Amino acid sequence: AQSVTQPDIHITVSEGASLELRCNYSYGATPYLFWYVQSPGQGLQLLLKYFSGDTLVQGIKGFEAEFKRSQSSFNLRKPSVHWSDAAEYFCAVGEAYGGSQGNLIFGKGTKLSVKP
């Protein structure tokens, strides 16, 4: 069965420092991978996605992620964190079959705190 693991429940970084959020997945075929961000009281916003091709994908707000098949990982990175990045981040895996699309399987999320 598909699964997604985000090993870090809570991370605190200083503003301006670099950030890496870890995500590991379990999936039998080539997965479709996503990172979403959720600010308090808000819905989920898509940061970036990987479908195929270049394994380093760029997203919004200066985020990027790298798909590493050998490690079953899709870690999210940002070179310099801003206070407004404080939120909860979710990694998700999905599949597409035929002309339809399945549901997403989400990790438990990583809460990011940013200290001044």
Place this chain on the structure above:
Amino acid sequence: GAGVSQSPSNKVTEKGKDVELRCDPISGHTALYWYRQSLGQGLEFLIYFQGNSAPDKSGLPSDRFSAERTGGSVSTLTIQRTQQEDSAVYLCASSLAGRGGYEQYFGPGTRLTVT
């Protein structure tokens, strides 16, 4: 353009009552999903509609939960005889069908509190 909308934003109900949660997907999106977000459980898939196909109900936690989608657009999630463990945020998402249109766009959610 308009995103996914959900109503109500908050709902407080007494244990044992029925509730209906509404989702308006993005116009033209043929796929619609319901998820539940609760403390300790993260985001759980509930049900998925794709066009006129039979819905995928594999994530519904019990037969008290049901959903319908009328005219391929608006969807209603119904929870009968609510229990305290149903308290959660219910999120709706929609997406385009076909390759390259897999992104799911989420609504702001309905926070359900069962007292």
